[in-house]
Amino acid sequence: MHISIRCLAFAAVLSLMACGTDIVDPVTLPEDIDSTPQQGQLGFVNAIPNSPILVVDWESATTPGSIFADEGVAELPFAEGGSFSIGEDTYTVRFGYPTLAGEPIIMREFSEENGDSIQIKNDTQVTIIASGLLENPTFTVIEEIEYQNGVMIPTDGSGLITDPEIQFAHVAHGVDPLDFYMTASDVELDSVNPDATLGPSEVSALIIFEPAEYRIRVTPAGEKTPVLYDSGVFGLASNGRALLPLFNYFGPGEGVVRARFIAANALNFAFDSNPAAVRIINVVEDVPEIDVYLGEIDGDPNFAGLAFAEFPEHQEIDGGSFFFNVTPAGATIPLLFEGTLSVPRGESTTLVVAGLLEDPVFDNNRNIRTTVVADENRAIATAVQIRAYHVAPFGQVLNVYLVQPGQPIDDQPAFLASVQVGTSGISFRDAGDYDLVIERATDNTILYGPEPVSVAPDSLYTVVIRDPVDGGTNLAVDFQRRQVL
Numbered sequence: 001m002h003i004s005i006r007c008l009a010f011a012a013v014l015s016l017m018a019c020g021t022d023i024v025d026p027v028t029l030p031e032d033i034d035s036t037p038q039q040g041q042l043g044f045v046n047a048i049p050n051s052p053i054l055v056v057d058w059e060s061a062t063t064p065g066s067i068f069a070d071e072g073v074a075e076l077p078f079a080e081g082g083s084f085s086i087g088e089d090t091y092t093v094r095f096g097y098p099t100l101a102g103e104p105i106i107m108r109e110f111s112e113e114n115g116d117s118i119q120i121k122n123d124t125q126v127t128i129i130a131s132g133l134l135e136n137p138t139f140t141v142i143e144e145i146e147y148q149n150g151v152m153i154p155t156d157g158s159g160l161i162t163d164p165e166i167q168f169a170h171v172a173h174g175v176d177p178l179d180f181y182m183t184a185s186d187v188e189l190d191s192v193n194p195d196a197t198l199g200p201s202e203v204s205a206l207i208i209f210e211p212a213e214y215r216i217r218v219t220p221a222g223e224k225t226p227v228l229y230d231s232g233v234f235g236l237a238s239n240g241r242a243l244l245p246l247f248n249y250f251g252p253g254e255g256v257v258r259a260r261f262i263a264a265n266a267l268n269f270a271f272d273s274n275p276a277a278v279r280i281i282n283v284v285e286d287v288p289e290i291d292v293y294l295g296e297i298d299g300d301p302n303f304a305g306l307a308f309a310e311f312p313e314h315q316e317i318d319g320g321s322f323f324f325n326v327t328p329a330g331a332t333i334p335l336l337f338e339g340t341l342s343v344p345r346g347e348s349t350t351l352v353v354a355g356l357l358e359d360p361v362f363d364n365n366r367n368i369r370t371t372v373v374a375d376e377n378r379a380i381a382t383a384v385q386i387r388a389y390h391v392a393p394f395g396q397v398l399n400v401y402l403v404q405p406g407q408p409i410d411d412q413p414a415f416l417a418s419v420q421v422g423t424s425g426i427s428f429r430d431a432g433d434y435d436l437v438i439e440r441a442t443d444n445t446i447l448y449g450p451e452p453v454s455v456a457p458d459s460l461y462t463v464v465i466r467d468p469v470d471g472g473t474n475l476a477v478d479f480q481r482r483q484v485l
Contacts (some may be wrong), residue, residue: 039085039086039087039088039122040085040086040087040088040120040121040122040123040124040125040126041083041084041085041086041120041124041125041126042058042083042084042086042091042093042118042120042125042126042127043081043082043083043084043125043126043127043128043243043262044056044074044076044081044082044127044128044129044130045076045080045081045127045128045129045130045169045171045243045245045262046076046077046078046079046080046081046130047078047079047129047130047131047169047171047172047173047245047247047248048078048130048131048132048133048134048137048173049078049133049173049247049248049250049378050133050134050378050379050380050381051078051097051130051134051380051381052097052134052380052381052382052383052428053075053076053077053097054075054076054077054095054096054097054107054130055073055074055075055076055095055096055097055098055104056073056074056076056093056094056095056096057071057072057073057074057093057094058071058072058086058091058092058093058094058118059071059091059092060086060087060089060090060091061089061090061091061092061112061117062089072084072086076130078247078378079247079258079260081127081129081243081245081260081262082262083125083127083262083263086120087120088120088121088122089120090112090117090118090119090120091110091117091118091119091120092109092110092111092112092117092118093109093110093111093118093128094106094108094109094110095107095108095109095128095130095137095139097382099382100382100383100428100429100430107130107134107137108130108137108139110128110141118141124145125142125145125241126141126142126143126145127141127142127243128140128141128142129142129169129171129201129203129245131171131173131200131201132173132201133173133381134380134381134382135381138201140169140171140201140203142167142203142243145167145206162238162239163208163209163210163211163238164208164209164211164236164237164238164239164240164241164242165206165207165208165209165240165241165242166182166206166207166209166236166241166242166244167203167204167205167206167207167241167242167243167244168180168195168196168198168203168204168207168244168245168246169198169202169203169204169243169244169245169246170198170199170200170201170202170203170245170246171200171201171245171246171247172200172246172247172248172249172256172257173200173248174248175200175246175248175256175257176199176200176220176221177197177198177199177200177220177221178197178198178218178219178220178221178228178246178257179194179196179197179218179219179220179221179222179223180194180195180196180197180198180204180216180218180244180246181194181195181216181217181218181219182195182207182209182214182215182216183214183215183217184212184213184214184215185213185214185215185233187215189217189219189224189225189227190224194219195207197221197222199221206241209236211236211237211238212235212236213233213234213235213236214231214233214234214235214236215230215231215232215233215234216229216230216231216244216259216269217229217230217231218246218257218259227273228255228256228257229246229249229255229257229258229259229272229273230272230273231259231269231271231272231273232269232270232271232272232273233271234269234270234271240263241263242261242262242263243261243262243263244259244260244261244262245259245260245262246258246259247259247260249274249346250377250378250484251274251277251346251347251348251377252274252275252276252277252314252316252346252347252348252377253273253274253275253316253346255273255274255346258272258274258346259272268344268345268346270344270345271345272345272346274319274345274346275316275317275318275319275345275346276316276317276318276319276320276343276344276345276346276347276348276349277314277315277316277317277343277347277348277349278303278314278315278317278341278343278348278349278350278351279311279312279313279314279315279348279349279350279351279375280292280303280306280312280350280351280352280353281306281309281310281311281312281350281351281352281353281389281464282306282307282308282309282310282353283308283309283352283353283354283355283391283464283466283478284308284336284353284354284355284356284357284368285308285355285356285466285467286356286357287308287328287336287357288307288308288329289305289306289307289308289328289329289330290306290326290327290328290329290336290353291303291304291305291306291326291327291328291329291330291331292306292324292325292326292351292353293324293325293326293327294317294322294323294324294341295322295323295324295325296323296325297325297327297332297335301327302315302317303315304329305329305330306329309464309466309476309478311462311478311480314348314375317343318345319343319344319345319346319347320342320343321340321341321342321343322340322341322342322343323338323339323340324338324339324340324341324351325337325338326338326353326368328357334357336353336357336368337353337368337369337370339370341372347374347375348374348375348377349372349373349374349375350372350373350375350389350462351370351371351372352370352371352372352373352389352391352464353368353369353370354368354369354370354371354391354392354466355367355368355369355391356368369391369421369422371389371391371422371423371424373387373389373424375387375460376426376460377460377484378484379457379458379459379460379484380428382428383428383429383430384428384429384430384431384455384456384457384459384460384461385426385427385428385460385461386402386415386426386427386428386429386455386460386461386463387424387425387426387460387461387462387463388400388416388419388424388425388426388427388462388463388464388465389424389462389463389464389465390416390419390420390421390422390423390424390465391421391422391464391465391466392421392465392466392467392475392476396421396440396441396442397418397419397420397421397440397441397442398416398418398419398438398439398440398441398447398465399414399416399417399418399419399438399439399440399441399444400414400415400416400417400419400425400436400437400438400463400465401414401415401435401436401437401438401439401449402415402427402429402434402435402436402453403434403435403437403450404433404434404435405433405434405435405452406435406450407435409437409439415427415429417441418441429455431455431456431457432454432455433452433453433454434452434453434454434455435449435450435451435452435453436448436449436450436451436452436453436463436477436479437449437450437451438465438475438477447474447475448465448474448475448476448477451477453479455481456481456483458483458484459481459482459483459484460481460482460484461479461480461481461482462478462479462480462482463477463478463479463480464477464478465477466478
């Protein structure tokens with residue numbers, strides 16, 4: 001079994017909404033339903049802020065290959081987590097990650113040989129949190145928390161209606177002890193005590209709340225201000241259990257921490273206090289500057305005078321979904337492009353606007369297109385991240401290579417292979433010097449390079465591949481470095 005936690009179906013224990021939470025009435029079930037629990041829960045959380053995607057695998061002590069054996073693998077990006085139903089048994093659990101060369105690095109193994117194998121019992125949950133830094137990680141095991149009425153519905157026909165259970169965890173590296181408050185939205189912090197006070201890598205006891213609307217706020221321990229994190233209002237429904245870790249935050253705004261709910265998978269708070277951020281890159285070759293409106297073309301544009309082939313800074317906005325319009329700078333006509341843009345709170349996004357207002361291939365008609373990609377704001381310890389955008393119809397389908405200086409591409413894999421116009425891809429490389437080479441995939445014609453480039457640690461790189469300007473025969477490439485922490 002191979003599971004990507006990023007793609008798990010969400011088993012709803014929370015309804016993250018601004019208002020209108022419904023409390024479900026008990027349901028009477030037929031008395032002959034046999035739902036005797038035969039499984040426990042094993043959960044994982046990756047709170048290591050400079051980690052690549054971690055790989056977690058588990059296997060039971062039961063004879064491997066037998067029908068009773070239980071094993072699995074999960075991919076675990078930073079600030080993600082999940083919980084899996086598995087059989088009662090003793091388990092070996094390993095945390096690790098692959099190097100760029102594909103070699104496995106084992107960070108931690110829980111096993112009988114090491115004297116710390118993981119025991120899973122029916123109706124209980126064990127969660128392992130990886131925190132700290134990749135070079136010196138900490139692993140916290142939350143042991144054998146029993147469910148109020150079992151994992152599944154009891155057999156007496158009464159129905160399973162229980163109050164939600166929450167457990168707080170402080171897993172933000174380098175952040176001092178914190179107070180956690182979970183209250184009604186209008187409660188002043190001066191009037192209440194914190195639900196939990198936690199130091200780094202500490203986890204609270206399981207706390208039972210009533211189903212209702214809540215708001216989570218986090219402050220320095222012993223202080224009511226400043227509020228370091230505010231979840232906004234959300235609804236908490238019956239029959240749920242969730243871990244609430246506070247992670248390091250790398251998104252837009254001035255925040256340094258962010259909470260997520262971890263149940264079957266990880267869930268953001270849709271209305272938290274973090275802004276969103278957008279940058280727009282103009283590579284419309286016959287329009288020197290563009291304006292972009294979030295909404296109708298009325299008043300001043302939200303993004304004004306975006307120059308050709310420049311990389312503006314991200315601009316903070318309120319998160320949400322927007323209808324946007326693109327025009328030449330200082331003019332409302334012609335309309336170059338219209339579309340929709342979704343930018344969640346706490347996330348950064350790049351919108352690339354490319355093409356020609358008068359494209360001879362299209363009988364001198366407009367040929368404008370856009371590419372939207374969620375940006376990474378976090379450096380990882382094992383590699384430099386390079387994001388490339390292909391917005392060059394001249395190039396058709398491309399292969400993009402980063403090779404050692406002077407090395408031919410003949411026997412090297414492309415870091416972006418057969419990439420189509422209007423798409424993007426990301427590559428991970430060691431810091432150092434490279435040659436950037438781009439070829440047309442259909443006939444292996446070199447359209448760019450070899451061009452020397454250097455990539456540095458703690459950086460994110462953007463590569464925009466666009467059509468040649470003024471009738472040239474080679475592609476044009478814009479290369480930008482953004483240093484991050």
